[in-house]
Amino acid sequence: MILPAFQYHQPQTIAEAVAIANSCNGDFDFVSGGTDLLPNYKDRLNPRANVISLSGIKELYEISPTKIGAMARLVDIENSKNLHERLPVIPHTAAQIATPLIRESGTVGGNIMLDTRCFYFNQTWFWRDSKDYCLKADGDTCLVVPQEKICYATYSGDLAPVFMILGTTFVLEGPDGRREVSSQNFFTHDGITRNVKLPEEILTHVIIPSQAQTWRANYMKLRVRDSMDFPVMGAAIAIELNERTIEYLRIALTGVATTPLLFDEITDALVGDQLTEDLIDDVSDDIMNRVTPYRNVAYSPQYRKAMIGVYLKRMLRGFLPA
Ligand SMILES: Cc1cc2nc3c(=O)[nH]c(=O)nc-3n(C[C@H](O)[C@H](O)[C@H](O)COP(=O)(O)OP(=O)(O)OC[C@H]3O[C@@H](n4cnc5c(N)ncnc54)[C@H](O)[C@@H]3O)c2cc1C
Structure with missing residues (x-):
């Protein structure tokens, strides 16, 4: 379980992060808490040459009942007095994600953007080499639904369904500026592309209607x-x-x-x-x-x-x- 080598970038602003992403010719990943991405890298699941950390971008940490920054840690959501009083379902859900140790690092943005999961994908390279690779990592066939040409890995994030029932909007920022996408229109039926976010776009925050x-x-x-x-x-x-x-x-x-x-x-x-x-x-x-x-x-x-x-x-x- 050793990480592959990669170039680590630590921008301080959204604009800087987007510019670095733009210069990587698609060979990069953003990382927030790393609790999903880095275990996948250790299993040699689509590692990239560049990893761009969002942890230095101060404006991504806000937590309020109408706006949650993508870098807000799950533990801070779980313990937010304001959210407990106004939107208790969000801390209630955050508290059920993974373990206390993982919630210390894991973030809201990473949770929404969680990679889809599958028996044939979330395995070591050694296991996958013996079984045959799947469409999402190194192979050309989905081992769950072989007759289809898309990946059938399962979306397994806890917060997304809660954000959907609350009518939230996801805010993205990339090379072409800022745009808002309703949480109900964000996800797409393919375990590889997963959603409408463009590779160089960052999920910056979630807007929650006050009516919620x-x-x-x-x-x-x-x-x-x-x-x-x-x-x-x-x-x-x-x-x-x-x-x-x-x-x-x-x-x-x-x-x-x-x-x-x-x-x-x-x-x-x-x-x-x-x-x-x-x-x-x-x-x-x-x-x-x-x-x-x-x-x-x-x-x-x-x-x-x-x-x-x-x-x-x-x-x-x-x-x-x-
Ligand atoms: C043992 C274990 C148990 C777990 N249990 C659960 C569970 O019960 N429920 C659950 O939902 N999750 C679970 N997880 C997964 C993970 O810990 C959480 O989903 C966590 O919230 C991910 O956040 P992160 O900041 O660590 O994401 P990262 O690993 O940093 O990133 C995850 C993905 O999102 C992308 N990304 C992250 N932030 C952004 C952003 N702002 N903009 C664009 N892209 C971004 C990354 O490029 C990467 O593809 C578990 C993980 C482990 C190891």
């Missing part, structure tokens, strides 16, 4: 070991009720597809309906039936699919008025 502070929200994840593991199914729900009448409802999942999934086409139609036991069963089963997890992370696709229904029912019942 009026919604109730929750996040629950299924994982092998509660002490440290990635979600193999994670569910996020935001809701606003007037007594039992649904005024706002959004549901998102992670760990079950190449991207986090949002189900507005189902939940928008429920605005104005009463939150009843029957509605909870119907919406949970409807969402569960639309998802087909791949056989490329822990637990069987059938079990993870069944758990979507179980978790959604459990979470939605938690919002029922007493």
